[in-house]
Amino acid sequence: MKLEGTTTLPAPVETVWKTINDPEALRRCTPGLTELTATGPDAYAATLTIGIAAVKGTYKGTLTITDKRAPTHCKILLEGTGGAGFMKGEGVLDLEPEGTGTLVKWAGDMQVGGLIAGVGQRMLGGVGKMLVGQFFKCLEQQLGSGA
Amino acid sequence: MPTREITLRINGTTYAGRAEPRKTLADFIREDCGLTGTHLGCEHGVCGACTILMDGDAVRSCLMFAVQAEGAELMTVEGLADGDRLHPIQQAYWEHHALQCGFCTPGFLMTTLAFLRDTPRPTEREIREGLSGNLCRCTGYQNIVRAVAAAADVLAAAPDAGVRRAPALPDGCVPPTSAGAAKTRAAGRARTPAPKGRTAKTKPSARPKPKRPAGRRRRA
Amino acid sequence: MKPAAFEYHAPDTVEEAVALLDAHGDQAKVLAGGQSLVPLMNMRLARPAVIVDINRIQTLNYLAEDGGTLALGALCRQRAAERSALVARHCPLLGDALALVGHAQIRNRGTVVGSLAHADPAAELCAVLATLGGTVTAVGPQGTRSIPADELFVSYLTTSLDPRELLTEARFPALPRGTGWAWKEIARRHGDFALAGVGVGLALRGGRIAEARIGLTGVGATPVRAARAERSLVGAVPSDALWEAAAEAVRAEVEPDGDIHASAEYRRHIAGVLTRRALAEALTRAREAA
Numbered sequence: 312m313k314l315e316g317t318t319t320l321p322a323p324v325e326t327v328w329k330t331i332n333d334p335e336a337l338r339r340c341t342p343g344l345t346e347l348t349a350t351g352p353d354a355y356a357a358t359l360t361i362g363i364a365a366v367k368g369t370y371k372g373t374l375t376i377t378d379k380r381a382p383t384h385c386k387i388l389l390e391g392t393g394g395a396g397f398m399k400g401e402g403v404l405d406l407e408p409e410g411t412g413t414l415v416k417w418a419g420d421m422q423v424g425g426l427i428a429g430v431g432q433r434m435l436g437g438v439g440k441m442l443v444g445q446f447f448k449c450l451e452q453q454l455g456s457g458a
Numbered sequence: 459m460p461t462r463e464i465t466l467r468i469n470g471t472t473y474a475g476r477a478e479p480r481k482t483l484a485d486f487i488r489e490d491c492g493l494t495g496t497h498l499g500c501e502h503g504v505c506g507a508c509t510i511l512m513d514g515d516a517v518r519s520c521l522m523f524a525v526q527a528e529g530a531e532l533m534t535v536e537g538l539a540d541g542d543r544l545h546p547i548q549q550a551y552w553e554h555h556a557l558q559c560g561f562c563t564p565g566f567l568m569t570t571l572a573f574l575r576d577t578p579r580p581t582e583r584e585i586r587e588g589l590s591g592n593l594c595r596c597t598g599y600q601n602i603v604r605a606v607a608a609a610a611d612v613l614a615a616a617p618d619a620g621v622r623r624a625p626a627l628p629d630g631c632v633p634p635t636s637a638g639a640a641k642t643r644a645a646g647r648a649r650t651p652a653p654k655g656r657t658a659k660t661k662p663s664a665r666p667k668p669k670r671p672a673g674r675r676r677r678a
Numbered sequence: 679m680k681p682a683a684f685e686y687h688a689p690d691t692v693e694e695a696v697a698l699l700d701a702h703g704d705q706a707k708v709l710a711g712g713q714s715l716v717p718l719m720n721m722r723l724a725r726p727a728v729i730v731d732i733n734r735i736q737t738l739n740y741l742a743e744d745g746g747t748l749a750l751g752a753l754c755r756q757r758a759a760e761r762s763a764l765v766a767r768h769c770p771l772l773g774d775a776l777a778l779v780g781h782a783q784i785r786n787r788g789t790v791v792g793s794l795a796h797a798d799p800a801a802e803l804c805a806v807l808a809t810l811g812g813t814v815t816a817v818g819p820q821g822t823r824s825i826p827a828d829e830l831f832v833s834y835l836t837t838s839l840d841p842r843e844l845l846t847e848a849r850f851p852a853l854p855r856g857t858g859w860a861w862k863e864i865a866r867r868h869g870d871f872a873l874a875g876v877g878v879g880l881a882l883r884g885g886r887i888a889e890a891r892i893g894l895t896g897v898g899a900t901p902v903r904a905a906r907a908e909r910s911l912v913g914a915v916p917s918d919a920l921w922e923a924a925a926e927a928v929r930a931e932v933e934p935d936g937d938i939h940a941s942a943e944y945r946r947h948i949a950g951v952l953t954r955r956a957l958a959e960a961l962t963r964a965r966e967a968a
Contacts, residue, residue: 312937364797364835365707365715365724395723426721430502433871434799434834437899437935441833459683479686479729482720501679502717506783515757515786521716522787525686526733569783590868591781 314440315418318447322454324406327413328382330453331404337374340449341389342442347374359391361398363438368395368427382406396425402443419443464524468493469537479525484508486524487534495535495564499593506592509565510534516572516591535564538571547571550609551602558596566592570606578614582607681719688731692738692817695730695844700819702728704841709733710752711788713780714796730844738846743768748850756785756793756803768852771810771859771877775802778861781869791848794830797837800871800896802863804831808901809877809893812850818843831900857881858964860956863895864948866939872896873940876928876952880916880960882968887911892924892956897934897949904928907953921957925950 320327330336334355338347343361350356353376360369372391379385383406390399402419421439428435459478466473468491475490482501487510488494499507501520508520511533538545544552547570557563566589573580573588580588585606586599594602689695699706707726709715710733718724732738732752739753741762748769750759759765760776779785779793779802793803794814807814808827816823819842830837839845853859863875872895879891890911892904907927914920934945 362723363833365726366718366835367725368723427723430721430723432938434935434937436937437799438834440935441899478683480681480683482680482716485680501720503713503784504717506781509783512786516783517786518713518783520720521712523686523716523731525688526712526731573782587868588782591783 312421312423312436312439313419314421314436314443315416316440316443317417318415318451319409320413320415320447320451320454321411322413323411324408324413325382326454327406327415327450330450331385331387332376332379336450336453340446340453341374342445353377353379357389357391359389361442363434366427366431368393370395370398378403396423396427396429398423400439415447417443417447462525464490464528466491466524466527466532467530468532468534477524479523481524482520483510483522483524483527484519487519487532490524493534493536497561497564499562499565504593505562506565506569507562509568509592511568511572514572514575516569518591533568533571535567538567545571546612547574547606547609550605550612554601554605554608556597556601556605562592562594562596566594566602570609574606574610574613578610580606580610679720681716682722682725684726685728686731687729688734690734692735692844692846695732695735696817696819696842698728698730699842699844702730706730706841708795708844710792711755711784713784713788714792714798732844741765743852744849746852748772748852750790750848750850752789752791752844752846754790756780756788756790757782759790760785769810769850771853771861771879772803772806772850774859774861775806775875775877778802778863778865778869778872778875784869791845794848795837795839795845797831797833797835797900798871799834799899800873800875802861802872802875802877802895805875805893805895805901806861806877807848807850808903809879809891810851810853811891812848814845815847815849816840816843817846824849827901828903833899853879854881856964856967857889858960858962858967860959860963862952862956862959864952874934874945874949874952876949876956878953878956878960880957880964882916882961882964885915887914887916890924890957892928892953894928894932894949894953897932897945902932904931904953906931911957916957916961918958921954924957925954928953 334347338344343359344357345360346358348356355374357374358371360367362368370391370393375388377386385404387402399422400419402417405416407414423435461476461478464475464477473491477486484496484498487496496510496519497507499505503518503521508518509516510519512530538548547567551557569589569592577584585603687698706728709729709731738751740751741754741759742749743764756776756779765773790803793801794807797804813824813826814830816825816839818840832838858880860878863872865872874896877893881889890908892907894902907924910927911924929946929950932946932949934942936942
């Protein structure tokens with residue numbers, strides 16, 4: 312399923328770029344991320360506990376940042392498997408200066424499979440968008456506090 | 459998870475057993491009470507194969523825990539027929555070929571019983587809506603709808619034609635089976651053999667068989 | 679498809695239930711009808727460590743008219759409300775919507791309050807509460823509070839309730855005399871979650887619209903009140919053209935998601951169609967009631 316959107320962050324492009332590539336920021340802002348361990352350059356082992364209200368699942372997998380064209384373009388790949396199914400998300404980020412801040416254009420392709428997808432189809436797109444929203448909101452807070 | 463004593467009243471008989479609170483009512487009925495007429499189709503509340511009556515209302519027994527049914531009067535498909543005599547609803551399903559593999563049938567029968575009690579003269583549309591909580595993979599539903607309409611006529615003409623009707627809230631209790639007076643049956647372990655009651659699938663040989671369509675029998 | 683193990687409690691009073699929720703916090707889930715929770719547990723998509731079964735708390739099993747409001751206790755089954763003469767007389771919008779909630783077997787156990795607590799984005803009852811401007815009563819360790827619909831529903835399956843709170847009651851304002859109403863939804867099969875649904879309340883005065891309420895389900899993460907469309911109707915003379923304009927206003931206001939069941943465009947389109955039909959039906963009823 313394809314999702315896309317834009318968001319504005321209160322920091323110049325270089326700062327946003329640095330934050331997105333910073334594992335600490337990723338650890339703090341990726342919703343549900345409980346574990347992020349570097350396994351190589353721009354590659355991490357990740358554990359995500361993600362869900363809505365009572366419906367939660369734990370997924371173990373990897374997070375990789377690829378296709379880097381500093382400081383304006385990269386791709387974040389997140390995939391994991393767990394009891395409730397599997398998920399694979401691929402997000403392309405493009406950064407542009409906008410005033411004193413940065414306009415982030417993001418386009419994602421999310422695949423969810425297994426039980427959670429079979430049963431939760433109705434809400435996956437909406438929930439996916441919401442989680443992406445949480446990610447950027449957190450980044451915004453990080454940048455706003457002058458991280 | 460610790461087990462606990464669970465006592466249920468089903469078809470006028472008291473059953474006792476031990477199970478964890480997480481054991482669903484459907485599983486307890488089947489495994490601890492030996493009443494395997496109630497079927498498990500989806501176990502998430504969509505297909506209706508597990509439908510039983512609780513205090514006269516059709517409920518999905520896969521979505522209840524056995525502990526929750528204590529104190530209620532339950533009725534399963536085994537409570538429909540009286541010995542060899544099919545309930546008019548079963549008879550109508552039989553006559554209208556409203557079952558093929560029969561897996562969904564117990565759930566449909568129980569839903570029909572409660573439905574016709576509440577809507578004794580339903581239109582076809584009402585029948586389709588009333589049965590919408592039960593899924594059938596074999597029949598395509600046409601014959602089920604016909605059977606329910608036919609059963610409605612029979613029950614309307616002779617309200618006591620049903621040997622047993624669904625108990626009205628909250629008293630009313632299914633009289634004991636002809637196999638004996640109501641007795642407490644200690645539930646055995648999971649492998650209790652099924653009791654001698656009849657399910658919808660049983661065909662008493664005394665009944666005239668429906669006519670086979672004319673034509674040559676195909677050899678395998 | 680069997681649930682994971684849990685600690686099971688079946689308190690007899692609201693106080694006991696709240697004490698249990700207070701002790702276990704977000705490890706506990708309340709079990710009332712179970713028609714939404716138990717499927718999730720059977721599939722192990724939800725694995726609450728503690729279940730607080732409130733079905734023994736008989737003081738919560740009521741449906742009463744209370745000075746222009748219908749009060750439904752947490753154990754009021756959907757089926758009881760569906761068949762209630764009080765609902766038919768004072769709040770027929772609720773009755774009409776209830777008939778489309780799931781199937782009879784679900785409504786026999788499912789509760790009205792439980793559906794509100796579950797906050798499914800395509801649920802009928804959440805939209806009805808929002809349309810009528812109803813409230814719920816929540817009891818927690820810190821006391822009791824009343825939560826209006828527009829503060830209750832936060833997101834998909836998410837309410838503003840604290841895990842230590844128990845919803846004890848839902849309050850639906852009765853439709854004033856002479857108000858027309860309608861509930862319209864589209865679902866692929868009877869009993870399915872609505873692809874979109876609209877509840878409308880319409881009051882006339884002197885041939886013009888005095889008050890309009892339009893609430894939608896299935897077009898967002900929570901029920902949506904089409905406030906702009908509502909405002910555009912007040913003071914206007916009812917007509918087909920007016921309904922069409924309201925439908926367009928609704929289409930502009932909603933941001934539905936698309937999924938395998940229906941695209942966002944389709945949902946947006948039928949939100950308008952259903953609004954138009956519901957307004958027309960509500961008008962007929964308002965005129966009949968006059």
